[in-house]
Amino acid sequence: MLIKITGHPKSTCTQRVIAILNELGLEFEIEQPEWATQKSPEYLRDKHPFGKIPVLHEDGYQIFESRAIVRYLAAKHKPSLVPADLQKLGVLEQFLSIEYSYFDPPFSAWVFEKIIKPIFGHGQTDPVKLEELTKKVDSVLDVYEKLLVGKDYLTGEYSIADIAHLPCLSYVINNGYDLGDRPNVKRWWTNISEKPAWKKSIASVQK
Ligand SMILES: N[C@@H](CCC(=O)N[C@@H](CS)C(=O)NCC(=O)O)C(=O)O
Incomplete structure (x- = not known):
């Protein structure tokens, strides 16, 4: 299943996640939320309770916080990095x-x-x-x-x-x-x- 990242390619936190995805050779797509949407009740409820990016979506599994995403993906796909x-x-x-x-x-x-x-x-x-x-x-x-x-x-x-x-x-x-x-x-x-x-x-x- 394709990994999806809610994020923005210019954001440093999103780039941290992009860096580990490329390090692991994983395919992914980026969904860029509109600035206003990022603070909407739906976004806070469904994606990130603090209204931030990035968010990882993987086959029904979802987490936020770039460093947590990096730790998770590395442990799952390339334990030598952890x-x-x-x-x-x-x-x-x-x-x-x-x-x-x-x-x-x-x-x-x-x-x-x-x-x-x-x-x-x-x-x-x-x-x-x-x-x-x-x-x-x-x-x-x-x-x-x-x-x-x-x-x-x-x-x-x-x-x-x-x-x-x-x-x-x-x-x-x-x-x-x-x-x-x-x-x-x-x-x-x-x-x-x-x-x-x-x-x-x-x-x-x-x-
Ligand atoms: N500790 C969080 C920080 C998240 C964060 O601050 N993201 C920034 C982009 S790098 C953001 O969403 N900024 C928009 C805003 O604060 O409204 C992480 O590493 O994911």
């Missing part, structure tokens, strides 16, 4: 939590300010705000530079923790953010962004 060894799983969960707690807030705010805001008619990019967000992104990547010492991937092996970072990291780098003097982050970025599945995922949607 280690069985409990200590390795703990490290993976640590990096997924780091992504959600410390990485995503400034990065998704940067993406909103620079890209999403003007595209979707929420106003022009505020350069002062963007500068503040750039400093926050800098601080997060300074920590990643240390976390990535001697490693090609966050946990040491390519995993869903790397995939979870791709949409926001890719957006900022493709839209003028300079990684600066951070050789470990640069090596990691090259390793994860050159995966064929990611290239397929962002073709024509991130610029």
